[in-house]
Amino acid sequence: MSDAPNTPAPAAPDFATLGLAEPLRQALQELGYTQPTAIQQLVIPLVLEGQDIAGxxxxxxxxxxAYGLPLLQKLDLQLDAVQVIVLVPARELALQGRDELKRLGKYLPGLRVAAFYGGHGFQEETKSLRQAPHVLVATPGRLFDHLDRRTFIPNKLQLLVIDETDKLLDLKFQEALANIVQRLPRRRQTLLFSATMPDKVLELVRRNLTRPRHVQAGSEGESLPESLTLLGQFGPAEKKPAALFHLLQKPETGRALIFCNTRQRCEELARFLSSRGVAAEALHGKMPQPERDKALLKLRNGSALALVATDVAARGIDVQDLDTVVQFEVPDKADTFQHRAGRTARAGATGTAHVLATPAEQQQVLRWQMPKAVSWQPLHAPSLPPAEKTIRPTTVTLHVSAGRKEKVSAHDLVGALVNVAGLQREDVGRIEVFDHYSYITVPREAGKAVQQSMSGARIKGQKVRVTEVR
Incomplete structure (x- = not known):
């Protein structure tokens, strides 16, 4: 037996050892982030050092x-100019990224983060540039419009982030990306992130990054979490709706995200589920932004049990603790299949991804080389039960006709629900405040009473209307 003293194991890195400032660590602590993930350990020090990164x-x-924390630390908050641009492929990702950066930078005094994307007022964005945001999260088409019309000049830009690069290229944004990069200062730091690294992404790295550091978290091609269970059923296409309905009735299914390949099928399936008593919403790229906001909110707050989506939601949806993903149709590519499945079982949580396949679709999945195998069984499609036996959400979502621009906050809405509507504070569910309207979640049995008592009430001097979101 050796007399040598035991050598203590090296301490796991924390956010302080990665070089992050106290205001950022304070926000992380409040958000419950205690240990950096693998990608954060790799990326944060390199960004702080000024390295270009292909991640x-x-x-x-x-x-x-991983990229947001160090870019926030590098900002000069006294400088009234856009210093960072983050490019993302979809408006949901722009809003999600903006909100995440605001949460991470909560204790940075005067921080301004904005999201620019198609589908809402260009002039409203232009007006916001009068006091320029420090960080701009944008979709390529809308950002190019601003650069082309010279509504802002990015001459103070220090850092460019190209996020979800493989998805950007799949959506044919190559030309927009090239036109944007041509208009940006050459002396800048560039960070590029992608779930996969096909040749077209590597070519973008070669053209636009200077001596980049390549970092990778997880094994090559891995995009399925360890905590994910992957289940498949195969059978005739006409039995798929009944099989899906049966699956959604199981209590363990919980909140489900269901993928279709086309907008038409997405709408048809959402109507079918709704007609059978399932609280289902549709989400696709042609919906107006308020309708998309509403659909996502209802899934997040539990007043919808299922969201039927095209791949616009595959990377842009912001739902914590999503229980189940169902691929009602099989996509063309293996990486799309994996990205869909990876919407559940995130950050170590458990989750289940189902695929409902025809025999031909099953053979397509079996041909793909994936890090996890699908466990297959014949399609289980019993007769549809009466609608009254279906699961109903225990909450409803209400629309309030006032938001940020009327100086209304979540705190104001909670006060009104308690003081005007008579709800107990613990009965107030999720609240989301947008520019000119807000959504609140209340118990289903209290929904009508809340509408009656709050309609016509004043919040911050603003007379509001309250209606149920259907």
Whole structure:
């Protein structure tokens, strides 16, 4: 037996040892982030050193905080100019990224973060540039419009982040990206992140990054969490709706995200589920932004049990603790299949991803080389039960006709629900405040009473209307 003293194991890195400032660590502590993820350990010090980075990480790995924390630390908050641009492929990701950066920078005095994206007022964005945001999270098309019309000049830009690069290229944003990069200062730091690194992404790295450091968290091609259970059923296409309905009735299914390949099928399936008593919403790229906000909110707060979506939601949806993903149709590519499945079981949580396949679709999945195998069984499609036996959500979502621009906050809405509507504070569910309207979640049995008592009430001097979101 050796007399040598035991050598203590090296301490796991924390956010302080990565070089992050106290205001950022304070926000992290408040958000419950105690230990950096693998991608955060790799990326944060390199960004602080000024390195260009080409990063690859699986879904749910904490990538936004990996680049967001150091870029927030590098800002000059006294400088009234856009210093960082983050490019993302979809408006949901722009809003999600903006909100995440605001949460991470909560204790940075005077921080301004904005989201620019298609589908809402260009002039409203232009007006916001009068006091320029320090960080701009944008979709390529809308950002190019601003650069082309010279509504802002990015001459103070220090850092460019290209996020979800493989998805940006899949959506044919190559030309927009090239036009944007041509208009940016050459002396800048560039960070590129992608779930996969096909040749077209590597070519973008070669053209736009200077001596980049390549970092990867997880094994090559890995985008399925360890805590994910992957189940498949195969059978005739006409039995799929009944099989899906049966699956959604199981209590363990919980909140479900259901993927279809086309907008038409997405709408048809949402109507079918609703007609059978399932609280289901549709989400696709042609919906107006308020309708998309509403659909996502209802899934997040539990007043919808299922969201039927096209791939616009595959990377842009912001739902914590999503229990189940169902692929009602099989996509063309293996990486899309994996990205869909990876929407559940994020950050170590457990989750289940189902695929409902015809025999031909099953053979397509079996041909793909994936880090996890699908466990297959014949399609289980019993007769549809009477609608009254279906699961109903225990909450409803109410629309309030006032938001940020009317100086209304979540705290104001809670006060009104307690003092005007007579709810107990613990009965107030999720609240989300947008520019000119807000959504609140209340118990289903209290929904009508809340509408009656709050309609016509004043919040911050603003007379409001309250209606149920259907």
């Amino acid at each position: 690859q990480a699986p879904t749910g790995s904490g990538k936004t905080a």
